[in-house]
Structures are given as structure tokens and as C-alpha cells.
């Protein structure tokens with residue numbers, strides 16, 4: 249539809265009202281493609297991660313000491329021997345509780361409240377709005393000022409916990425160089441290390457991290473160390489969206505590799521020992 253095909257009425261009341269046009273949008277390009285791909289990508293990861301988190305099989309390969317990040321840290325007596333890198337302070341867990349019950353809620357909260365993912369699912373899933381110059385279906389807009397969306401403001405606290413979990417994942421990747429067969433290096437090690445490096449890139453490029461490192465400083469010149477750290481974080485921060493997507497992929501691939509190796513479906517490619 250062209251601009252001449254519709255009636256455009258400008259409401260005289262300021263700000264809160266919208267331009268009344270007789271069609272949903274005047275855009276003729278494939279504006280729906282990006283929201284569609286975003287929704288499919290997020291749904292694929294959520295579906296895979298949910299199924300895997302509850303499976304309780306194929307999450308640890310004792311021979312190579314490979315533990316999937318979806319089960320880390322494994323802290324209960326239900327964990328298979330060797331997979332509890334930090335001990336088992338908890339007893340047996342019923343089957344409906346994921347073995348990584350301590351980290352998964354925080355990781356979910358970290359991603360759900362992430363500034364990038366918020367943009368992604370507000371647009372693609374909630375259609376608020378789905379694209380520029382496309383009408384949204386919602387009559388009201390209250391922002392993030394009340395429940396449940398006011399919880400988005402807790403993002404920095406999820407960041408603190410995610411930082412600790414990234415340290416735990418790093419430890420998992422380090423101890424994986426020494427499995428039952430002794431010190432060695434295989435494709436699984438490479439995958440675990442790449443995954444953890446990218447997890448750090450995603451975590452450290454967080455907007456809250458940028459504020460933690462350089463926020464509230466009145467004079468950068470008086471805090472050269474914080475200024476330097478903030479500069480590096482800011483460099484990563486411009487790629488935060490890319491890291492958000494890449495880490496969804498590397499997390500799933502890392503888990504899949506550990507799953508296949510631990511169940512004997514494939515053999516780990518060994519470079520050393």
C-alpha cells in the first residue's frame with residue numbers, strides 16, 4: 249500500500265497516542281523475517297536446553313573428564329562419579345530437579361534480563377513492536393515499571409552470579425585436561441575452552457559489567473586502571489549481541505559433543521594422549 253492508499257489522521261493529543269492509519273504497516277519489505285528468525289533461534293535453544301537439562305544422561309565423560317556446562321556445577325549425590333568437581337553438599341535429587349539446579353535459574357535470569365535479549369524478545373515474541381513502523385497489538389505500554397518486568401532491573405545481580413558461574417565453567421575446562429587416562433588434550437578440550445572463552449566474552453561484554461567497571465566515575469584520569477578495564481569492556485560491549493547468539497550455539501554444541509562422546513556414539517579425537 250502506498251501512502252496515498254490509506255487515510256492518515258494525526259491525533260491532536262500529544263505523546264501517548266499513535267498515528268491512525270488504516271493498515272498495520274506501510275512497509276513492503278520483509279520486515280517479519282528478522283522477528284521470525286529470532287523467535288525460531290530462541291525457541292530452538294530453549295527447547296534443546298530444557299530437554300537436555302532434565303535428561304540426566306550423557307552429561308559427563310569420565311575417561312576425559314568432560315562435563316557439559318548444562319550440568320555444572322553438579323553438587324548432589326545424584327551426579328555420576330567424577331562429575332562433581334566441587335563436591336556433593338546435596339543429597340539425592342528427585343528426577344524432576346535438574347542436576348545444575350543451583351546455576352540454571354541464575355543463567356536463565358541472566359539471559360532473560362540481558363539488555364540485548366530483552367530487545368530481541370520484546371520485538372520478536374511480544375511484538376512490542378515487531379519492527380519499526382509496524383503496529384503492535386498491545387493497547388497499553390507500561391515499560392518496565394511494574395511486575396513482572398520491573399524484575400529486569402535486577403540484571404546486575406544476575407551478572408554477579410553469572411560471573412561466578414563463568415569461573416566454575418573455567419575450572420571445568422581446566423580439569424578436563426586430566427581425565428582417567430591422565431593428562432591429555434583432545435577435540436573435547438578445544439571445544440570446552442572455546443566455549444568458556446566465548447562465555448567470558450558474553451559475560452564481560454554485559455552492559456552491567458561496563459557500568460561496574462567504569463560507571464559513577466567523575467574523572468577517568470584519576471582511575472587509570474578502571475578506565476583501562478572499562479575501555480576493554482566497552483570494546484567487547486559493541487559485540488554483545490553477536491556474543492549472545494554465538495554462545496547459544498557454542499553452549500548447545502559443547503553439550504552435544506559431550507553427550508555424543510560420553511554415550512560412546514563418537515570417539516573423542518585425541519591430539520595428545
Ligand code: FES
Pocket residue numbers: 358359361362363364365403407450451453454455456457488
Ligand atoms: Fe546482556 Fe548483561 S548480559 S546486557
